[in-house]
Amino acid sequence: MTKKIYWGILGGGRIAQKFASDLKQVEDAELYAVASRSKTNAASFADLYPGAILYNNYEDLVQNPDIDVIYIATPHGLHYAHTLLCLQHGKAVLCEKAFALNSRQAEKMISTAKAKQIFLMEALWSKFTPSWQKMMETVRSGELGEIKNVLINFGFIPQAPVADRLYNPSLGGGTLLDIGIYNIFYAVSVLGKPDHIGARMTPAPSGVDEQCAVTLGYDNGAMAQLFSSYSAQLATEAHISGNKGRIRLTHRFYTPETTIEFYPGRATDHKHIIPVKPTEGFGYHYEARHVGECLRKGLTESPVMTHADTLLLMEIMDEIRRKAAIHYSADTELI
Numbered sequence: 001m002t003k004k005i006y007w008g009i010l011g012g013g014r015i016a017q018k019f020a021s022d023l024k025q026v027e028d029a030e031l032y033a034v035a036s037r038s039k040t041n042a043a044s045f046a047d048l049y050p051g052a053i054l055y056n057n058y059e060d061l062v063q064n065p066d067i068d069v070i071y072i073a074t075p076h077g078l079h080y081a082h083t084l085l086c087l088q089h090g091k092a093v094l095c096e097k098a099f100a101l102n103s104r105q106a107e108k109m110i111s112t113a114k115a116k117q118i119f120l121m122e123a124l125w126s127k128f129t130p131s132w133q134k135m136m137e138t139v140r141s142g143e144l145g146e147i148k149n150v151l152i153n154f155g156f157i158p159q160a161p162v163a164d165r166l167y168n169p170s171l172g173g174g175t176l177l178d179i180g181i182y183n184i185f186y187a188v189s190v191l192g193k194p195d196h197i198g199a200r201m202t203p204a205p206s207g208v209d210e211q212c213a214v215t216l217g218y219d220n221g222a223m224a225q226l227f228s229s230y231s232a233q234l235a236t237e238a239h240i241s242g243n244k245g246r247i248r249l250t251h252r253f254y255t256p257e258t259t260i261e262f263y264p265g266r267a268t269d270h271k272h273i274i275p276v277k278p279t280e281g282f283g284y285h286y287e288a289r290h291v292g293e294c295l296r297k298g299l300t301e302s303p304v305m306t307h308a309d310t311l312l313l314m315e316i317m318d319e320i321r322r323k324a325a326i327h328y329s330a331d332t333e334l335i
């Protein structure tokens with residue numbers, strides 16, 4: 001008989017509610033408890049998951065002995081403290097992206113999990129979706145030739161009520177850690193670790209990046225150009241081009257709902273659509289199912305979204321922030 005995985009959710013905001021909804025699709029998984037400081041958030045969970053225990057603080061959640069794994073859905077500036085809180089109570093963790101504010105925090109989170117032999121994974125959900133997998137299959141097949149260029153943009157204008165986390169530096173505000181991370185993740189998936197990094201940003205009044213432009217350079221001549229913005233409605237598309245053809249991942253390229261268009265040779269109008277298995281729900285069930293499989297096997301690290309994958313993303317974002325002068329107080333604080 002398959003062991004049922006009992007989930008806890010720490011923080012009851014927007015993404016937590018979507019994740020909880022998708023968790024219903026995962027076999028042998030149950031949302032056991034949610035910790036939310038907000039009565040409104042708690043009420044939404046009571047409607048969505050009537051059987052789940054509702055805590056009004058995070059400490060009670062981590063102390064529940066029946067919970068196998070906790071999904072951390074608080075703003076990035078709190079991931080470090082909340083992950084350590086869970087690990088100190090022996091709980092496996094699936095932590096939302098961006099995993100931490102900087103690589104120093106990420107290293108400490110990972111070394112703590114390793115020392116305690118507890119499962120820890122970044123919730124980089126796109127990597128588990130059929131669309132990301134199909135993109136990688138197409139790139140690896142050689143149909144596009146050698147990939148020389150990745151062009152990605154991700155931008156929207158936040159609508160009221162604007163979540164505090166988007167602009168508040170202490171919560172890790174700014175486009176890079178929130179949405180630019182997807183651009184970097186896709187570029188690195190296709191081209192690997194960059195040899196050179198350039199970056200520039202436009203500051204918001206709070207000092208965090210309202211727009212960020214990144215170039216990744218490779219010694220083999222490949223380049224990636226990546227934009228993230230809270231001040232322009234960008235197409236939010238990814239273009240991956242080689243010397244034989246290119247693919248375009250249409251709007252919301254980082255989700256299962258994107259369409260992958262294949263443009264062979266020099267053609268700009270003759271395209272065909274690469275078929276991808278349709279997804280029920282938002283698409284968070286893929287990563288949740290994977291976490292359950294890892295826990296049943298007794299793994300402390302995912303073989304798909306590894307600790308090294310997380311550290312590489314954090315190190316690249318550290319360097320982008322250094323080049324673009326995006327600072328968080330956590331960069332200078334002793335941890």
Ligand SMILES: NC(=O)c1ccc[n+]([C@@H]2O[C@H](COP(=O)([O-])OP(=O)(O)OC[C@H]3O[C@@H](n4cnc5c(N)ncnc54)[C@H](OP(=O)(O)O)[C@@H]3O)[C@@H](O)[C@H]2O)c1
Binds near residue numbers: 011042097163
């Ligand atoms: N994978 C994805 O597709 C995806 C999409 C969106 C966001 N995210 C990531 O998920 C995380 C949360 O994003 P979100 O959009 O869900 O944010 P959100 O709606 O603002 O929710 C964050 C929740 O964190 C809790 N929290 C605890 N301390 C807080 C503080 N000082 N300020 C604000 N909130 C605090 C609150 O929950 P309670 O009041 O209920 O305790 C709040 O509702 C971020 O790291 C973000 O990057 C991922």
